[in-house]
Amino acid sequence: MKLPRRNFLHLAACAAxxxxxxxxxxxxxxxSRPVRIIVPYAPGGAPDIVxxxxxxxxxxxxxxxxxxxxxxxxxxxxxxxxxxxxxxxxYTLLYVVTAxxxxxxxxxxxxxNFIRDITPVAGIIRVPNLVSVNLSLPVxxxxxxxxxxxxxxxxxxxxxPTAGTVxxxxxxxxxxxxxxxVHVPYSNSxxxxxxxxxxxxxxSFDVMPTTIEYVRTGKLRALAVTTAAxxxxxxxxxxxxxxxxGYEASSWHGLxxxxxxxxxxxxxLNKETNAGLADPKxxxxxxxxxxxPMLTTPADxxxxxxxxxxKWAKVVKFSGAKPD
Numbered sequence: 001m002k003l004p005r006r007n008f009l010h011l012a013a014c015a016a017x018x019x020x021x022x023x024x025x026x027x028x029x030x031x032s033r034p035v036r037i038i039v040p041y042a043p044g045g046a047p048d049i050v051x052x053x054x055x056x057x058x059x060x061x062x063x064x065x066x067x068x069x070x071x072x073x074x075x076x077x078x079x080x081x082x083x084x085x086x087x088x089x090x091y092t093l094l095y096v097v098t099a100x101x102x103x104x105x106x107x108x109x110x111x112x113n114f115i116r117d118i119t120p121v122a123g124i125i126r127v128p129n130l131v132s133v134n135l136s137l138p139v140x141x142x143x144x145x146x147x148x149x150x151x152x153x154x155x156x157x158x159x160x161p162t163a164g165t166v167x168x169x170x171x172x173x174x175x176x177x178x179x180x181x182v183h184v185p186y187s188n189s190x191x192x193x194x195x196x197x198x199x200x201x202x203x204s205f206d207v208m209p210t211t212i213e214y215v216r217t218g219k220l221r222a223l224a225v226t227t228a229a230x231x232x233x234x235x236x237x238x239x240x241x242x243x244x245x246g247y248e249a250s251s252w253h254g255l256x257x258x259x260x261x262x263x264x265x266x267x268x269l270n271k272e273t274n275a276g277l278a279d280p281k282x283x284x285x286x287x288x289x290x291x292x293p294m295l296t297t298p299a300d301x302x303x304x305x306x307x308x309x310x311k312w313a314k315v316v317k318f319s320g321a322k323p324d
Contacts, residue, residue: 030090030265034065037255038086039095040079042072046127046207046289050253051095053285054124057276058269066093075103075323077110084112088258090265094118096254101308102168105316106323115309120302121255121266122273123294125286128225128250129169130208131240134199135221142224142243145203149179158203159184159192168312169226169249170205171319176244183319196220207251208233208290226250233290252294252308254301270298 035058039051048070055066071079076099086092100114131142137156139145149156158170158181170183184201186192189210195201196211197219204211205226212233214220224240225231226249240247255273257266276282277293286293296304 031064037093040076084117088260094256096256102312105313118256122270123254123296125291126250126252128227131223132220153180156181175318
C-alpha cells in the first residue's frame with residue numbers, strides 16, 4: 001500500500017529526529033554508572049586535592065560516584081594520554097591544568113595533540129603565583145626588584161618546583177623585563193621554601209599556597225601576585241601587571257573529556273561544575289587554596305586553553321627549557 005505523501009514526510013521527519021532524541025535521552029540518563037576523573041599527578045598535590053573537592057560535588061549532584069584515578073608521570077602526559085585513549089562516552093574525565101598548555105611545546109614527540117584530542121568541559125579555578133623575596137633582599141616592590149636585578153645581573157636566583165615542567169611565571173618575568181636572574185630548579189616546594197627562607201634563593205615565583213603563610217607571619221616579603229587582578233587572599237598586594245604591562249600568569253585547573261564525547265554530556269558536566277563554583281560553601285573551600293573560581297562555557301574554556309598554549313610556547317622557546 002502506498003502511503004500518502006503527507007504521512008510519508010511525517011514518518012521521514014520522525015526517523016531523522018531519532019538520533020537527536022536518542023542522544024538527548026542518553027544525556028538525561030547520564031551518568032548511570034561511576035565516572036573516573038584521571039588526575040595526571042600524584043596524590044596530595046593541589047590538582048589532586050581540588051579534583052577530589054569537585055568529584056565530591058559532582059557525585060552528590062549527579063548521584064553516581066566520581067572516582068579519582070591518579071596517573072602521574074612525564075609532567076602529566078601519562079595521565080593525559082590515558083584520557084585521550086579512553087572511550088568518548090562521558091565516563092572518563094581528565095583533570096586539566098596549566099602544564100597541559102605548556103607540554104605542547106616543552107615535550108617533543110607527544111603521542112597526542114592536546115587541543116585536538118581533548119574536548120574542554122569547564123574551567124574550575126585559577127591560583128595566583130606569588131612573587132616573594134627573602135627579607136634580606138633590599139627590595140619592597142616590583143620596580144625595585146627590576147632595578148636591583150639589572151644592577152646585579154646573574155646574582156639573583158629564583159626558583160620553584162618544576163613538577164615535570166618549569167616555573168614559567170619567572171621566565172615570563174625575565175622575558176618581559178629583560179632582567180638576568182637565574183632559575184634554580186627544585187624537585188619539591190618544601191626544599192624551595194627552605195632555601196628561600198635561608199637566603200640561598202632570593203626570589204620565588206611559586207603558587208600562593210606554598211608561601212602565603214610565611215608572608216602572613218612576616219618571614220617572607222610579598223611583592224606582587226601574578227594574576228591580572230588582586231587576590232582576595234592578599235588584597236593589599238599589587239599585581240605584577242601594574243608595573244609590567246601585559247604580564248599575567250597563574251596556575252589554572254579544569255575538566256576535559258576525550259574528543260567526540262557527546263556535546264549533551266559536555267554541557268551537562270559544564271552546568272554542574274559551574275553550579276559548584278557558584279555554591280558559597282564550595283567557593284569557601286576553594287578560597288582556602290587562594291583560588292579564584294573560573295566559570296566558563298566549554299567554548300570559552302577551549303579558547304582560553306588555546307591562548308595559554310600560544311603564550312607559554314613563546315616563553316618555553318625564550319627560556320630554552322627542557323623537561324626534567
